[in-house]
Amino acid sequence: MIALESVVKPKCLANNNKIKVFTGVFVVVIMLFVVSSVSAQQTSHADKLKTMLSDYRDMDWSQYTVEAVRRRIPKKMYGSDVESLLSARLYFIGSQNIQEMQEVWQAQGIARPKTIVVANGVYSVADLHRLIDDDSVIEKTKDDTYLFRQPVYVTSTASLVISDATIRLSLLHGVFLVADGQLFIADAVITSWDERAGNEGEREEVPANELLLYGRQTPRPYILMNEGSQIYMANSRVSGLGYKGKRGTFGLSISKRPFVVTHRLHGYIRARAKPAGWLIGNTFTNNFFGFYSNQAEDVILLGNVYYDNVIYNIDPHDYSERLIIARNLTYNARQAHGIIISREVNNSTIAENLSFSNKGSGIMLDRNCSNTLVYSNLTIGNEGDGIAVFESDNNFVVDNITARNVRNGIYVRNSDYINTKNNFIFRNGNAGAETAVVDIDKLETRNFKLDPYHKSASALYEGNQFDSNLHAAMTAKNKGVVTVKNNKFYNSGPIFFGGELAPFAENLWHQNNGATPASEASHIPRQPVSP
Amino acid sequence: MRYNFLMLVLSMLVYSGMLPAGQVLKQYTAKERQLEQVKFSVIEELAEEGVNSAYGVLAKMGESRPLINPPSQDQLIHWYTLSAQSGNSSALLWLGHYFLHGEGNNAGREHDALVLLASASILGNVDAANDLILIPKVLGVSYARLEEAFHDALQRLSNGQPIDCSWARCSPGLSQQPGFVSDKVSAKAKIFHENWRQSGVVKAYQYLKLLGVEELLAQSNSTSPKEKIRIKNAGKLKKNARLAREKRLAENPDWEMGAYLDRLKNRKSSAQDALRHYEGQDFAQLEKDIRHTINLINFHRDPDAQISYEEILQLMKKAP
Structure with missing residues (x-):
């Protein structure tokens, strides 16, 4: 208003008053609009959380067991449409994937690489071996152990059953398993295989900062489920797969490509539905990623163990939806996070997982993921944060235990409307919870058109218990907005409210309404700061 | 002041989402589109001057290039049909796929589509041969239907007619030349038929494999x-x-x-030192919750693949 008055001349006073009134009314309208939208947002948040929680708690877990997957496996095998065709002619399974394998094929002296095409039927591995009838393509090395020396492509008209078998995908022959149809895997082992060494093959040494650069690694075998495909997998072990390629080459991937208008066969393939699957009670180790998805839907990861995978243990990506990542054990991701969902992976649930000792964070929500319920997880002893929410609005972090992580228990970065409720945030290396705005404009690895972000962060902390976090219970940086309600604070020190929150400690304490600093839960002497 | 007021209105519009804040990705510049449009016009003139094969190019451009005025799907089908009429095997291939996709009011024309693809492959289009080999595998079309379509195509081409509008239900506006017969097409079809007969292969599908895929295989074997x-x-x-x-x-x-x-x-930060110091008592405090979560995980695992708390605790303690 001062600025307005200084530019208006005295002879225009009448006009000036009118404009003042008009502007005043306008500002009031805007404020009402903002206040109503925020309050509506909060109400809808509470309802949304209630629905998500009840949906999750009401799940019938008995239908998601190893036995349930075994029951789904087709009993009747039929069909004889299995043959080896030139890989180059299968242009629709991913020209980039074929091109990348050329290095391996050429090194092996394979001039015209071929792929086993499985169509029109339901086949077991023994069927493939019988129908191909060529030991240089599929060799039965022991009882129920098969060495594949050619890639396998399961078309949309076929299902492949890998049950009670060990599948070795030859490293030297550049083998992969791509499916547009159904894949049933139970009680099986699938590994890469180095015939010379007689093991799954050492990974070549690549500097850590080049691991995610394209073209630095020799291609390794992988499993890729394409659009329209389904995978049901239980009590199996997958190891040694994956490398950094252009698409879905990371280990076991479930991926749909963006639809491109084309009128040859990829048109039909790409127009198919988003892929889906159940992975229950499996073990994934020493793969490039433990799990990867791109535009997948309704995938269920339950009771799996992921460890020692090169980059991430679980990495659903790009526009995947309605995933349930629950009751998994993930540890020792060698370079990054235990569980990360990234780039608009929405309406998903990450619940009751145990994620520990990962190089990065235990659980991370990244690049515009929204409506995710992070519920009742344990994130312990990770080298990054326990639970990190990066550039992702409208998420719920509820009933988790995040303890002994080297950085923060919960870290909210450039994300608004984060509802953190009833978490136990215990002895983390930095703060219990940090809410921060961070300028990542200079981040060279990021495409800001694809992954836009805003420079604001806000979180509601309600009913959480902050205990013994090493630097502060709660902190904020660069105008991160924090709302506190009914939290309990114990022993965090040297201060409960650090960073930019420190000057507002008293206000926050009052706002928290009823929280009492108590030291009875621990024998460690209470830190001398209390608002 | 007027400026302040305008800024206020603008900010409100942006806030309320009425103005997209620069999120639209622009893929082609106006100049690039203009250039493509000029190229397109040149090909269009050629086609109008009676160069039938230009219609195929025109349709392909209309389909894939960023034009200022992109043609409609009916128009594309019309151009492909004109080009296919003159025996252009690529146009037959693309037209076949349009029919197979059921686009441009062509739903349920699987047989016609297969005939078009078979025609293209008989006229020497390797891509069409490859697609025909893969269609039963990928789309589940029966081999018997493929065989039937192949025989129809061979008969039509032998008569010198790659497209017959009474049969192909050409798009509106296409004027089929009455009794249009291409000697070149019929000659090619006869050669194909003769070679097929001499090969001794009975099924068209098998012969196609020999042509489209096995031929290349033979090359590889002879490397x-x-x-x-x-x-x-x-x-x-x-x-x-x-x-x-x-x-x-x-x-x-x-x-x-x-x-x-x-x-x-x-x-090895001071935080890590501190965490190490409290390790014993922390895990004692967390034991109940860890055990509970492990039990939940084990519920979904085979009895032979259960994980134990002791095993997990050892792993946790090993962490840096």
Whole structure:
């Protein structure tokens, strides 16, 4: 208003008053609009959380067991449409994937690489071996152990059953398993295989900062489920797969490509539905990623163990939806996070997982993921944060235990409307919870058109218990907005409210309404700061 | 003041989402579109002057290039039909796929589509032959239907008619020349038929495989030992080049990056020291919750693949 008055001349006073009134009314309208939208947002948040929680708690877990997957496996095998065709002619399974394998094929002296095409039927591995009838393509090395020396492509008209078998995908022959149809895997082992060494093959040494650069690694075998495909997998072990390629080459991937208008066969393939699957009670180790998805839907990861995978243990990506990542054990991701969902992976649930000792964070929500319920997880002893929410609005972090992580228990970065409720945030290396705005404009690895972000962060902390976090219970940086309600604070020190929150400690304490600093839960002497 | 007021209105519009804040991705510049449109106009003139094969190019451009005025799907089908009429096998292939997709009011025309693809392959289009081989596998079309379509196509082409509007239900506006017969097409079809007869292969599908895929296979089998060594060496060279680059990097490292990574690797912060100090009592406090979560996980695992609390605790304690 001062600025307005200084530019208006005295002879225009009448006009000036009118404009003042008009502007005043306008500002009031805007404020009402903002206040109503925020309050509506909060109400809808509470309802949304209630629905998500009840949906999750009401799940019938008995239908998601190893036995349930075994029951789904087709009993009747039929069909004889299995043959080896030139890989180059299968242009629709991913020209980039074929091109990348050329290095391996050429090194092996394979001039015209071929792929086993499985169509029109339901086949077991023994069927493939019988129908191909060529030991240089599929060799039965022991009882129920098969060495594949050619890639396998399961078309949309076929299902492949890998049950009670060990599948070795030859490293030297550049083998992969791509499916547009159904894949049933139970009680099986699938590994890469180095015939010379007689093991799954050492990974070549690549500097850590080049691991995610394209073209630095020799291609390794992988499993890729394409659009329209389904995978049901239980009590199996997958190891040694994956490398950094252009698409879905990371280990076991479930991926749909963006639809491109084309009128040859990829048109039909790409127009198919988003892929889906159940992975229950499996073990994934020493793969490039433990799990990867791109535009997948309704995938269920339950009771799996992921460890020692090169980059991430679980990495659903790009526009995947309605995933349930629950009751998994993930540890020792060698370079990054235990569980990360990234780039608009929405309406998903990450619940009751145990994620520990990962190089990065235990659980991370990244690049515009929204409506995710992070519920009742344990994130312990990770080298990054326990639970990190990066550039992702409208998420719920509820009933988790995040303890002994080297950085923060919960870290909210450039994300608004984060509802953190009833978490136990215990002895983390930095703060219990940090809410921060961070300028990542200079981040060279990021495409800001694809992954836009805003420079604001806000979180509601309600009913959480902050205990013994090493630097502060709660902190904020660069105008991160924090709302506190009914939290309990114990022993965090040297201060409960650090960073930019420190000057507002008293206000926050009052706002928290009823929280009492108590030291009875621990024998460690209470830190001398209390608002 | 007027400026302030305008800014206020603008900010409100942006806030309420009425103005998109620069999120629209622009893929082609106006100049690029203009250039494509000019190229398109040149081909259009050629087509109008009676160069039938130009229609195929026109349709392909209309389908894939960023034009200012993109043609409608009916128009594209019309152009492909005109081009196919003159025996252009690529146009027959694309038209076949349009029919197979059921686009442009062509739903349920699987047989017609297969005939078009078969025609294209008889006229020597390897892509069409390849697609015909894969269609039963990928789309589940029966081999018997494929055989039927193949015979229809061969008969039509032998008569010199790649497209017959009374049969192909050409798009509106297409004026089929009455009694249009291409001698070139009929000659090609006769040669194909003769070769097929001589090959002794009974099924058209099998013969197609021989032409479209097995022919290439035969080439690979006939690769000379010298050629095989060359291919092998090319692969090795590619790998060696990458290994050499990595070696160079190792010998002349980026010291700054190296130092940074070393620091990361060997970092032992005061926080880590503190966490180590409280390890015993912390795990005792968390034991109940860890056990509970492990039980939940084990519920979904086979009895032989259960995980135990003790095993997990050891792993947790091993963490840096």
